[in-house]
Amino acid sequence: MKATLTDLCQKEISTATDAELYTALLKLVHEKSQQHVKPVTGRKLYYISAEFLIGKLLSNNLINLGLYDDVRDTLAEAGKALADIEEQEPEPSLGNGGLGRLAACFLDSLATLSLPGDGVGLRYHCGLFHQNFKNNVQNETPDFWLTDQCAAKATDTVFPVSLAGKTYSARLYKLPVTGYEGRTNTLNLFDLDTVDESVIGDGISFDKKDIAKNLTLFLYPDDSDEDGRLLRIYQQYFMVSAGAQLILDECMARGCNLHDLADYAAIQINDTHPSMVIPELIRLLGLHGIEFEEAIQIVTDTCAYTNHTILAEALEKWPRHYLDTVVPQLMPIIEKLDAIAKTRTDNAALAIIDQNQVVHMAHMDIHFSHSTNGVATLHTQILKESELAGFYQMYPDKFNNKTNGITFRRWLLKCNPALTSEIENLIGDGFKKDASELKKLLAYTDDTEVLSKIRTIKKDNKKQLAAWLADKQGIRLNTDALFSIQSKRLHEYKRQQLNLLFLIHEYLEIKAGHVPATPLVSIFGAKAAPAYIIAKDIIHGLLTLSQVISEDPQVSRWLQLAFVENYNVSAAEKMIPACDLSEQISLASKEASGTGNMKFMLNGALTLGTMDGANVEIAEAVGNDNIYIFGQSSKQVIHHYAAADYCARDWYEADPNLRRAIDFLTSEEMLKYGDEEHLKRLQHELINKDWFQTLPDFNAYVVRKEQAMKDYAVNPEDWSRRTLINIAEAGFFSSDRTIAEYDQDIWHLGK
Ligand code: BZD
Numbered sequence: 001m002k003a004t005l006t007d008l009c010q011k012e013i014s015t016a017t018d019a020e021l022y023t024a025l026l027k028l029v030h031e032k033s034q035q036h037v038k039p040v041t042g043r044k045l046y047y048i049s050a051e052f053l054i055g056k057l058l059s060n061n062l063i064n065l066g067l068y069d070d071v072r073d074t075l076a077e078a079g080k081a082l083a084d085i086e087e088q089e090p091e092p093s094l095g096n097g098g099l100g101r102l103a104a105c106f107l108d109s110l111a112t113l114s115l116p117g118d119g120v121g122l123r124y125h126c127g128l129f130h131q132n133f134k135n136n137v138q139n140e141t142p143d144f145w146l147t148d149q150c151a152a153k154a155t156d157t158v159f160p161v162s163l164a165g166k167t168y169s170a171r172l173y174k175l176p177v178t179g180y181e182g183r184t185n186t187l188n189l190f191d192l193d194t195v196d197e198s199v200i201g202d203g204i205s206f207d208k209k210d211i212a213k214n215l216t217l218f219l220y221p222d223d224s225d226e227d228g229r230l231l232r233i234y235q236q237y238f239m240v241s242a243g244a245q246l247i248l249d250e251c252m253a254r255g256c257n258l259h260d261l262a263d264y265a266a267i268q269i270n271d272t273h274p275s276m277v278i279p280e281l282i283r284l285l286g287l288h289g290i291e292f293e294e295a296i297q298i299v300t301d302t303c304a305y306t307n308h309t310i311l312a313e314a315l316e317k318w319p320r321h322y323l324d325t326v327v328p329q330l331m332p333i334i335e336k337l338d339a340i341a342k343t344r345t346d347n348a349a350l351a352i353i354d355q356n357q358v359v360h361m362a363h364m365d366i367h368f369s370h371s372t373n374g375v376a377t378l379h380t381q382i383l384k385e386s387e388l389a390g391f392y393q394m395y396p397d398k399f400n401n402k403t404n405g406i407t408f409r410r411w412l413l414k415c416n417p418a419l420t421s422e423i424e425n426l427i428g429d430g431f432k433k434d435a436s437e438l439k440k441l442l443a444y445t446d447d448t449e450v451l452s453k454i455r456t457i458k459k460d461n462k463k464q465l466a467a468w469l470a471d472k473q474g475i476r477l478n479t480d481a482l483f484s485i486q487s488k489r490l491h492e493y494k495r496q497q498l499n500l501l502f503l504i505h506e507y508l509e510i511k512a513g514h515v516p517a518t519p520l521v522s523i524f525g526a527k528a529a530p531a532y533i534i535a536k537d538i539i540h541g542l543l544t545l546s547q548v549i550s551e552d553p554q555v556s557r558w559l560q561l562a563f564v565e566n567y568n569v570s571a572a573e574k575m576i577p578a579c580d581l582s583e584q585i586s587l588a589s590k591e592a593s594g595t596g597n598m599k600f601m602l603n604g605a606l607t608l609g610t611m612d613g614a615n616v617e618i619a620e621a622v623g624n625d626n627i628y629i630f631g632q633s634s635k636q637v638i639h640h641y642a643a644a645d646y647c648a649r650d651w652y653e654a655d656p657n658l659r660r661a662i663d664f665l666t667s668e669e670m671l672k673y674g675d676e677e678h679l680k681r682l683q684h685e686l687i688n689k690d691w692f693q694t695l696p697d698f699n700a701y702v703v704r705k706e707q708a709m710k711d712y713a714v715n716p717e718d719w720s721r722r723t724l725i726n727i728a729e730a731g732f733f734s735s736d737r738t739i740a741e742y743d744q745d746i747w748h749l750g751k
Contacts, residue, residue, distance in 0.1 A: 001067075001074040004028065013078035021080060022058070022088035025071065026149060029061045033176040036065075036184040038114075040254065042750045043263060045110065045117035046247050048277055049103040049270035050239065051219065052121050052187060053095025054175075055569030057151055059086055060410055064112070064180045090145040091570050093127030094189075094219065096527075097489040098404075098595050099308050101569070102375075102735075103270055105595070107187060108407040109739040111179025112433070115749045120243035120274075122235060123152060123173050123189035124219045125197055129204050131527050131566045136543035136674060140204045140530050142218075144197065151175050152189050159190075159245040161238050163211060164326050168192055170242035180409050180432065190242040191216050204530065224531035233318065233326045240277035244284055258288050262301035266747040269305045269369065272316040272361035278303055278368050279333040292336065296368065304371035304746050306402070307362065308592050310379065310387050311493065316361045323359055334359060341367045350390050366391045366398065371746045373402045376593035376614040378634060386638060402742055403617060404593040405735035408435055411599045415573035418457045419603065423727070426450065435734035442728045451720040458580070458604060458723070465578035475562050482518045482712045484608070484705075485575055485600070486583035487525035487567055490535040493590040493692045496526060497538050497682070498701055499583060501694070503545055503561055504661040505702060510555045516706070518713035521560045525567030525575060537682040539563070541665060544674030551673075572596075577603045580719075581628075581708055584609035585701065587692040589634035591615075598733035604723040608708055610697070614733070621729040626722045630704040631697040640693065648690035651698075658698050662686055 002013065008024035009016045016024070059082065062068040072082045095101060103119065110117035129140035152175035159170045175187040196213040200206050206214050208227035211234055223229045251264040269275060278299055285295040309315065324331055338352040341363070348355065352363045366372050366388070372395075374380030380401035384392040392399050413420050413432065423431060427440040444450040459479065466477040477483075486499050503522055510516070524542055528535035546561040564571050582600030584591075584607055591613035601607060601618055609615040610631040619627050632640075640646045652659055664670065665683040686694065712719050731737075743749050 001070045002077070005071075005074060013075065013080060016080075018080070018085050018088050021075070021085050023149065025058060025062070025085065026151060028067070028071075029058065029065065029178075030151070030176065032065045032067065033061065033178040033184045036178055036182070037176075038116075038183045040116040040750075043116075043266050043748055044250075045115065045266045045268060045747050045749055046120050046243065047103060047106060047110075047117060047268045047270060048120045048240065048243050048274040049100070050121065050236065050273035051095035051100025051270075052103045052107070052119055053097070053100035053569060054092050054104040054107075054187070055410065055573070056086060056089045056091050058089050060108075060414055061178055063409055063413055064108075064178050064182070066181065090147055090150075091568055092150075093130075093143050093145050093568065094121065094124055096128055096220065098593070099271055102404055102595060105405065105407040105410075105735040106739060107177045107185065108179060108409060109405070109735040111177050111185045112182040112407075112409070113736060113739055113743075114179065114183045115739070115743060116183075116185065117747075117749060118185050119177070119187040120239070120246065121187065121189050122216050122219075122239050123191035125191075125195060125217050126200070126204070126219075128219045128527065129530065133543055133563070133565055136540055136547065137678075138528055138536055138539050142197075142200050142204055152187070157246075159242045161241040162329060163234050163237060165328065168212070168215070168238070170238060172242070172246065188243070188246060190239060192238070220529075222529075222531050229318075230322055230326060233322055236273055237276050237280070237327050237330075240274050240280050243274070244277055244280045248281075248284060248288075258285060258290060259294070259298070261285075261298050265302055266749065267303045268742070268747070269303055269365055271306065271308045272365060275305075275316070275361040275365050276327065276330060278364055279330045279337065282333050282337075283329060296337070296340070300368050300370055303365075303369035304373070305362070305365035305369045306373050306375065307383060307388075308375055310382055310592060311590065312387070317358050318361070320353060320357045320359050334364065337364060337368060345390075345394055347390050350394065363391075366395065370398060371400060372398050373400045373746070374592065375402060375404045376617060377401055377403060378589075378611075378616045379592040379613060382589055382634065382638070400745055402738055402745075403614060403733075404595050404598070405733050405738035406595050406598045406602070407735050408432065408602065410573070411576070412602055416457075416461065416577040416603050418460060419454075419577065419727075422453055422457060431731070433736075435731035435736060438728050438731040440728075441724055445721050445724050445728075448717065451717055451724065454604060454720045454724055455716060458578070461577040465574050468574050469562060469564065473562075473565060477521050477560060477562060478519050478557075480519060481521040481560065482580045482709055483521050483523060483578055484581040484583055485523045485525075485579040485605075486585070487523070487564070487572060487575055488594075488596050490526035490528040490532070490539060492534060492538075494586050495692060495694055495697075496524065496542065497686065498585055498694045498697060499524075500538065500541050500545065501658070501661045501698055502702055502705060503542075503549075503559070504664045505657060506559055507545070507549060507555055508660060508664065510558050515558050517710040519558050519560075520709060521562065523562045523564065523575060523579075525564040525571055527567060534682065534685055537678045537685075540674060540678040541670075541682050544670050544679070547673040548669050572599070576600055576605075579603065579605040580712060581605060581705075582607045582609070584612070584615050585631075585697075586610060586612045587637060587694075587697075588612040588632055589637045590692065598730065601726045602730040602733065604727050606708065606719070606722055606726060608705055617732070621732060622722075622726050626725045628704045628708050630700040632693065637693060646690075646693055646696075648693075648695050649687055651695035652687050655695075655699060657702070658695060661698075
């Protein structure tokens, strides 16, 4: 390795800069990954997604190529640290949260299982915004992550895409994706040569009408106004039209005559953002001389749809005049599909185009693809029983569940090397390819030496996180405390506000002389959509409380609140291994699955959660003694929505602790550092609306969390034992298992 690296740098490793070494390693990874490119036979998957939240790639690629230890040691001999070189890599910021990260985990697992499966998406120049805090408020700035060194390389392949009657050229960029001891697949990203980063004005503002210059500037441009929403449709169609042309070209090059497209391609539609691929493929097949009826059948056999949400407001639907404007070539096809759907059912709620001339993207997916899946058992059940019940009755065989998973290469091997090597010492390294082998750890749950080692590893990870945060944000954390972490997008249904109310409660208890069983460090990471006002108010509440606490030495000995700025994949990799208590506190029925919950579990955190999404399956796997469950059940919640009988104010008035916490939002202490408008609005929302029923779960949450704090303080060894059980039972949540299920039930790749 020494000779290879010296050769690539064209100088001694010890004299090379980190930037030079980074470039050398990129070359090395590229060369090696090409050796694992294999020909495709039979069916190949195209995972189309508006987001691929891939995170930094260098270390992960080195691990998957089996080069990591060698490179790290060779560098160390020359006085260089791989971690420093990794800092040279800008983080690709091509996703919002779970949906995009899932797509990235899936690409890793496909390549690891040696299945032919490529991604199709967009090459956003600034991706999701960069978050910073000023005066306890979130600000957004562009994240210029794209550099010349970006591993996604431009190709000469361009496809014409017609947007609002004008033709644009979609250029294909290719990023190799190498699996762990597997094959190399490709992430195909499309971009427009004319996009111009210099049009960005203040913050992340830009002229949303100038498509040629702004099309792929940002991921999900602010869609609070019409131009933003139109831009989103422009992006979506650009992605699917170029993607569909790529798919047809690749299949034809492999001998497909297009009548047999479904034997060559499986297309997975990741939520509704790529749904226009259905009418677009029908349109393109028509241009190749295939009759409409046959084209529908071909496309139905080729496409499958994944639903990631039960929030009605998150199911995309567009006024038809938007589509008339942006994709007039698709509207006649969508109208015909709607007419066919209407011949299949007289239930108006299942129409593609409703009586208000609104186009429902998910409805098109379900009618005209062969599979619809939810992402956790409970989620799929709710889709079948309530949200999509009409469709389930119509197409029972199309519905199936695929519980999400995470790649253990990034979320264990890469982010937690100490735990990985301890596991390897105990049970060998078979778990890296077969995650179910983690169960072998159950043999050690009474081994005090192992438990003590687990504790030491956790403590070291906490120290590393604390050092990183001290350096990055000047925050000093008490590493003797219990670390509870809630990191995920900021959304009311995820209920960061419930955690906020708990922390206020704890603050007030400490002020009243009732100290907790253990010091608590409560860590958050979350970005709020720029136009989501209440979400930003919640961030403001948390940041303001953080300042109130840190200015009060009497309290901060016992309680700390740290908000990690610009939460992203790299931050997650540092936070998750350091966590004791994983906060998964969404309103039951609202979190489709969650995947952070799985990452924390795998890294030895105990979950404090509601019976929602995949928490239900985590609870089943570890047993009630090894998880802290609280709150209303999904059945109760769904009932309250149906009966419309929830009244937040009743709860506010009935519970003095809750009232005290909510009142505190606009107290003198908070107003000293916070903004009255934000805090009042949040308080008003909680008392008068509270759409996600935070208040009924408050008391149960406080009780369970205080119980967890007590258990942690009183019996550390038992805590470690329960930690080990969580790690041992995490195997089911490997995305290798998820991908194997998709392949077996939906894709049948390579066959
Ligand atoms: O998808 C998430 C769900 O909320 C999680 O419960 C689930 O685990 C993951 C993966 O299945 N959904 C999203 O992340 N959705 C988005 O990010 C999104 C983005 C744009 C528009 C709508 C939703």
